[in-house]
Amino acid sequence: MSIYEPSSNESQLKTEKINSVRNDSCEILEKCxxxxxxxxxxxxxxxxxxxxxxxxxxxxxxxxxxxxxxxxxxxxxxxxxxxxxxxxxxxxxxxxxxxxxxxxxxxxxxxxxxxxxxxxxxxxxLLLDFGASFKNLTHDDLKRLYDQPSHNPLPIADEEEPLKKSRYYADYLKRIGFKTIHSEEKENGLPSQSAVQDLFLWAIFSNRFELATTPLNLLLGAYIYRHATRLKLNTDMQEQYHKHANQLEEIAVSIIDMSYEYDKFFTLSLLEHEVDTFNHMTLLKFAETVQCKSFLASRCVQRYLQKIWYGNIDYTRKYIDLRIIACTLSIPLIPIFFWTLRYVEKNNHVNIKICPKSELHNSSKPENHPKHRLWCNKIISFYRAPIVRFYHYAIFFILFLILFSPIMLVNYFPLNIYGESR
Incomplete structure (x- = not known):
């Protein structure tokens, strides 16, 4: 009996423990x-x-x-x-x-x-469509976003320092004249004055590529990714940064070209609009500063440069180059046929403002083609066109070579190398 008593006692203890756990579990389940x-x-x-x-x-x-x-x-x-x-x-x-x-x-x-x-x-x-807005983001919210752990954030010059907004701005944006608003300590609870832009920069710095939008910020993002390749030694990450930079630039090109198809005048004016945050640089100047070559080669930018190249001359007419050459070559280099060219009026003051899609065409006035234009204004517009100046420079350069080359040949050609009389 003594041999079996310990085992029976142990089984009884186990049974009591099981019953106790079961009763406690049932009590907890009953309460919850x-x-x-x-x-x-x-x-x-x-x-x-x-x-x-x-x-x-x-x-x-x-x-x-x-x-x-x-x-x-x-x-x-x-x-x-x-x-x-x-x-x-x-x-x-x-x-x-x-x-x-x-x-x-x-x-x-x-x-x-x-x-x-x-x-x-x-x-x-879904939340934005439901009524939420990025404009309500405060400096505290942005600080919280920067404090969130991120997978493979963009590198900074001093890797030992914590990844902060001010450190990123100093390493990536200071050299291109980007202005920051230093009011975080006093206005932490107030909405950020540039919430959408700050949010975009956070998405880029934390390598959340899918959150990037808008043309100017897209070009800025492409610049940031290309600058990050100089700080990152990992070849795979450098390739990823290059890929993201090219994708951002391609998106910016597609947006600006689609906008040009929708409203040409508004989009061309947008290229000339100065942005205070970027040291009063225009979109075109900023693209040149950050070396976004694909954006500069886009259809919209090329039309804008073509517009500058022809000045007030309407370059949409057929054989416009031949007409300008004919007017330029008119003896004695006076454009006696200048009245045959069609001219356009340009608006010097352009106000860019955000408006609903239905009012977009009302916010910009297309170039008008006046029926009557004074002949003196036509001459001034003709001579001020860069393409006319180029043709004049080319003509005078060719005339200079034609007239100066015989003089050079006569003076330096060895006609009397044997000492004979002429």
Missing amino acids: KHRVTVLKISSNMHHRNFEDAILLSLSNARRKAEKSNQQHKLANELILAIAWNRFDYAREYLLNDETRPKYTEGDLHRALLNALCHSYIDCIE
Whole structure:
């Protein structure tokens, strides 16, 4: 009996422990039964998508735990869906016409900030369409974004220092005259004056390539990626940075060309518009500064340069080059046929402003072709055109060679090498 007594005692102790654990578990389940979700594997609910099932269970637990404020429940459920990247679930159940009145501007702002932290493009676009805005981002929000861990952020000169906004701006943007607003310490809780641009720069510096937009910022992003290749010794990362830079520049080219097809005058005026943040540089000058060759070779930029090259002369007419040459070669180099050329009026003062798409054409006036133009103004416009000056320089240079070459030949050609009389 003594041999079997210890074993029976041990089994009894184990049974008591099991019963104790079972009773405690049942008691806990009874208290928190609203947090329990039963999922049947054989059921067609959620199409056997376990991620949706887990999200539903967490949402149910959150709803029953927060009994006070229905609006607060919905906002937290939206943040939870964003964390799980359940775009379809958020669009179908959380962000629709029925739930729209239940969200405040602060709820959408918190959700947008969480979507930015996770770099979920679909969720960001959905929130923007639902009423969220980048303009409400504060300096505290930008600081939080910079503090977020990022996979392969762009390098800085001193790798031992922490990755901060001011350090990135000093290493990448100071040399091209980029102006920053130093008001973070005093206005941390206020919206940033350049929130959209700061957000774009954060996306580039943290190597979140998919968040980049707008032509000027796209060119800036291409410059930043190309500058990063000089600081990174890893060949694979250098190739990735070059690829991102080329893609950003291609997107900028496609945007500016599409805008040119939609409204030529507005787009050409946009190239001349000065930006205060970039030391009053125009878009074209900035592209030249950061050496975006594909952008400079784009169709829109070439039309702009062609417009400058011909001055006030309408270059859209047929055989315009031959007509200008004929006028330039008129003896004695006076354009006696200048009245046959068609001229255009240029607006010297252009106001670029953001307006709805329906009002875009109303904000810009196309070049007009006056029926009557004074002959003296035609002569002035003709001589001021760069192409006419080029033809005049070429003509005078050729005449100089024709007249000066015989003199050089006569003076230096050895006609009397044997000392004979002429």
